[in-house]
Every structure is written in structure tokens, then in C-alpha cells.
Amino acid sequence: MPSTNYFPKDLAEAVHTELVLRGSDNPNLKILIDLFELLYFISLKTEELQPITCYIVYLPSENPDSQPPERIVKDRWSYIRFTKPIPLTTSNVVKLARASDPRTSSFAVYHNNEGKLSIWGIIDQANRYHDFVNYETDEGVERPGIFQASIIGIGHLVTYIGYEKIAELKANILLGKTFDVFWRGPICETLKPAIRQYIQKVQDELPEHVYENWPHWDAHLFSYWITSLCRLLLRVRNYRHGGAILITPDMSFEGLNVKYGIHYPRLQTALEGYALALIQEANASELIFECSDEFDAAEILTDLYLDESVFRNDRDERQSELDGTIWFISLLTRVDGLVLLNPQLEVQGFGVEITCNSEPQEVFLAGNERATKSRLQPINYNHFGTRHRSMMRYCSQVAGSVGFVISQDGDVRAMTQVRNKLVLWENIRLQRDFTRRTRRQRPKISNQFQLTNTDS
Numbered sequence: 374m375p376s377t378n379y380f381p382k383d384l385a386e387a388v389h390t391e392l393v394l395r396g397s398d399n400p401n402l403k404i405l406i407d408l409f410e411l412l413y414f415i416s417l418k419t420e421e422l423q424p425i426t427c428y429i430v431y432l433p434s435e436n437p438d439s440q441p442p443e444r445i446v447k448d449r450w451s452y453i454r455f456t457k458p459i460p461l462t463t464s465n466v467v468k469l470a471r472a473s474d475p476r477t478s479s480f481a482v483y484h485n486n487e488g489k490l491s492i493w494g495i496i497d498q499a500n501r502y503h504d505f506v507n508y509e510t511d512e513g514v515e516r517p518g519i520f521q522a523s524i525i526g527i528g529h530l531v532t533y534i535g536y537e538k539i540a541e542l543k544a545n546i547l548l549g550k551t552f553d554v555f556w557r558g559p560i561c562e563t564l565k566p567a568i569r570q571y572i573q574k575v576q577d578e579l580p581e582h583v584y585e586n587w588p589h590w591d592a593h594l595f596s597y598w599i600t601s602l603c604r605l606l607l608r609v610r611n612y613r614h615g616g617a618i619l620i621t622p623d624m625s626f627e628g629l630n631v632k633y634g635i636h637y638p639r640l641q642t643a644l645e646g647y648a649l650a651l652i653q654e655a656n657a658s659e660l661i662f663e664c665s666d667e668f669d670a671a672e673i674l675t676d677l678y679l680d681e682s683v684f685r686n687d688r689d690e691r692q693s694e695l696d697g698t699i700w701f702i703s704l705l706t707r708v709d710g711l712v713l714l715n716p717q718l719e720v721q722g723f724g725v726e727i728t729c730n731s732e733p734q735e736v737f738l739a740g741n742e743r744a745t746k747s748r749l750q751p752i753n754y755n756h757f758g759t760r761h762r763s764m765m766r767y768c769s770q771v772a773g774s775v776g777f778v779i780s781q782d783g784d785v786r787a788m789t790q791v792r793n794k795l796v797l798w799e800n801i802r803l804q805r806d807f808t809r810r811t812r813r814q815r816p817k818i819s820n821q822f823q824l825t826n827t828d829s
């Protein structure tokens with residue numbers, strides 16, 4: 374576990390380094406240190422016994438929207454200026470913080486010629502960004518500002534450039550970019566067989582030409598499965614109650630005391646139904662396009678438009694079903710004990726106690742998604758709390774199991790066996806987080822997964 378103490382200055386240096394790599398030295402390091410030290414001190418304050426949370430966008434006050442897109446959507450962000458800039462001080466931010474919410478709005482901050490910081494306005498319409506990164510919608514928008522920073526808890530600051538998280542300071546711990554364990558590495562490989570079964574089941578329900586005409590469907594279905602699991606973990610994290618989810622292939626339940634046994638397969642069936650409706654809607658839309666230029670195609674088009682409408686309604690209903698199912702499962706984690714899933718994401722029980730007592734001989738902290746040998750760091754099993762230690766005991770005994778432990782403070786850790794060793798990942802990526810890969814490049818990661826692949 375990290376033993377070095379980090380400070381707001383270190384967070385400022387991480388952001389400055391990233392800005393320089395992107396070809397900018399604005400703002401300079403001194404201004405960034407002043408900003409993050411101030412935000413850190415603000416995070417230690419309360420207002421009416423409530424902790425302070427707020428979100429800032431570092432945005433020039435002169436010409437703040439210098440490069441608007443060609444098409445400006447109706448719910449795009451805009452800036453609202455204060456009559457006079459407000460000095461960025463602890464007392465001013467504490468008073469103003471409750472006028473904003475990270476899910477909907479943020480404060481526009483910039484420096485003057487003397488390097489003094491001030492709040493010059495408020496940015497609205499952050500809802501779309503918030504919904505997008507949490508998989509509540511498939512459409513995102515560009516984000517304003519040179520960078521963004523938020524206070525999300527006591528001594529807890531997070532910084533972004535656009536959709537990419539740059540660094541996070543939690544008390545005295547500095548976390549870098551998140552680990553994308555669901556898209557590459559051992560966690561991904563362990564989950565793949567169940568995802569293959571899901572894709573095959575959808576494919577078997579469709580005429581061969583409907584699925585094969587669109588070669589990207591494997592990647593899309595892979596993404597829907599993974600993002601559903603991420604949404605479930607995000608829901609649990611947002612309760613701030615703590616919880617645990619165990620995915621295991623061992624249906625003997627050896628080493629487990631399942632207090633409330635159930636069989637709830639609806640997440641899997643909802644995913645299958647959503648995929649079928651989406652693919653059939655897309656197919657109908659494609660046929661409409663192909664037939665639109667044909668002579669005397671009115672009757673054909675009428676039938677196709679009807680099919681398209683029916684499949685669209687079915688897709689919307691399935692999406693609602695999927696949302697409700699994720700809520701349902703997430704609430705089960707609020708009961709003491711873990712929620713037990715099989716690899717197909719079917720709930721087998723909740724309030725589950727891990728009864729196996731054999732402690733792992735070694736536990737390693739991964740330094741990257743792939744748990745590369747040279748990046749593994751031995752960690753002390755007894756450093757962790759009861760929930761983590763019990764999950765470690767089970768995952769070290771059952772190959773192919775994947776455990777997720779969600780702390781009350783919002784940390785989410787994942788663990789599984791890698792080369793017969795128990796490996797744990799911290800700082801895993803749950804939200805959409807676009808790096809310098811473009812949106813078009815993102816499916817490229819998914820396309821590494823093919824239904825017929827045999828992983829080495």
C-alpha cells in the first residue's frame with residue numbers, strides 16, 4: 374500500500390504535466406498550486422454541518438466559447454456572468470457552493486494578469502455530461518474549460534481534462550489515471566466466456582444475414598454487457614453504504630453461507646432482449662434506406678416503418694427494464710453480506726457470508742490493467758477490513774471468481790486470480806472516461822474480442 378504522503382502541490386504538478394504534454398503552459402504551476410491548495414482547504418469546511426462539494430471549470434473569462442461546434446444542440450452548456458468577478462476565497466466558495474451541484478452546474482474560474490483567481494460566472498447544463506459518463510444516455514457533449522476540478526468529499530479532489538480523469542487526491546493519497554480492467558487484462562478475460570454465451574444467444578435468435586450484415590455487433594454487445602456491470606457498481610457506490618458483489622462459477626456454494634437464496638436472471642434476459650430489439654430496429658432502418666429509391670415501394674416502406682416503430686418501442690421498454698433491474702440488484706447490497714452472481718450475472722442470493730477461513734499466502738496490488746509481473750506489488754492482507762479480507766479468502770480459493778468490494782467512502786476494488794496469485798486492483802474505471810483515443814477508436818478495444826477467439 375502507498376506509504377508516501379501527497380499534497381495539493383502534487384496534484385497541481387500532475388495537472389500541469391498533463392497540460393504541458395498537450396502543448397499548453399496555461400495556467401502556470403504556481404497558479405495551479407494556489408488553486409488546489411485552496412480547494413483542499415475548502416473541502417475541510419462544512420456549511421450547516423454538511424460537507425462542501427462543488428465543481429469548477431477553468432475557463433478564460435474573455436471569449437470563453439471561442440470554438441463552438443457547427444451545430445449547437447439546445448441543451449448545450451452556456452455561461453452566466455456575475456456582475457463583478459468574485460475573489461476565489463474559502464469563505465466565498467463555502468457560501469456559493471450550495472448554489473451549484475456537480476451534476477448540473479459549475480463555477481467558471483480564471484486568473485487575472487497578476488495571477489489572482491476569481492469566480493467570474495456559472496456554467497449550466499452539466500446534466501448531459503453527468504448522464505453520459507454514468508451510462509444513462511448514449512450521447513455526450515463537449516466539455517468547457519482548459520480543465521475541470523471538483524471537491525467530492527473531505528480532502529477529496531478530482532481533476533479532468535474533458536472526459537479523461539487526470540489525477541485524484543484522497544486525503545494524502547494521489548491516484549493517477551484509472552485502470553480500465555473491464556476492457557483489457559485478467560478481469561476482462563475472466564468475464565469473456567459469459568459474454569461470449571450472451572452474444573451467441575442473441576445471434577442464435579436472429580436470421581443469419583441480419584447479424585452478419587453489421588460486423589460491429591460483437592463489439593457493441595460486449596460493451597452493453599460490460600457497461601451494465603459498471604452501472605450496477607456505480608449504483609452501489611452512490612449509496613455510500615458499502616457493499617460487495619461476487620461473481621463465481623462455483624454453483625456448489627462451498628465456502629458460502631447464502632442467507633437469502635433467490636434465482637433472479639432478469640439482468641441477463643433484459644440484456645438479451647435489448648440487444649435483439651436494437652439489432653432488429655437497426656435492420657429495419659437499413660432496409661428503409663435501401664428501399665427508399667425503389668419504384669413503387671410505398672407498400673414495402675409502410676411495413677418497414679411499422680417494423681421499425683415496433684422494434685423501437687420494444688427497445689425503449691427493454692432499456693427501462695434494464696434500468697429497473699440494475700436498481701433492484703443494487704439495493705440488495707444494502708443488506709449485510711455480499712450479492713452473489715453467477716458468470717451470466719444471474720443473482721443467486723444476497724446477504725451472503727463467506728465462510729472459508731484459508732488466508733491467501735500472498736496478495737498483490739496491480740500496477741496496470743494487465744497485472745504485468747513487473748508491476749505487481751506485494752501488500753499486507755491484514756491491512757484491509759473484514760469485507761475485503763473475506764473476499765480475498767474466497768477469490769484466492771476459487772479460480773475464475775471475481776470479487777468487487779465497494780467501501781463507504783466510494784472506493785471500488787476488484788480482485789481475481791492471476792497466474793495462481795491473488796491480485797487486487799484499486800482505482801478501477803467505472804464511468805465513461807475518454808482518453809486521447811477518439812470516440813471512433815473506442816470500439817477498437819472491443820473489437821479485440823471476437824466470438825470465435827481463443828485467448829492465449
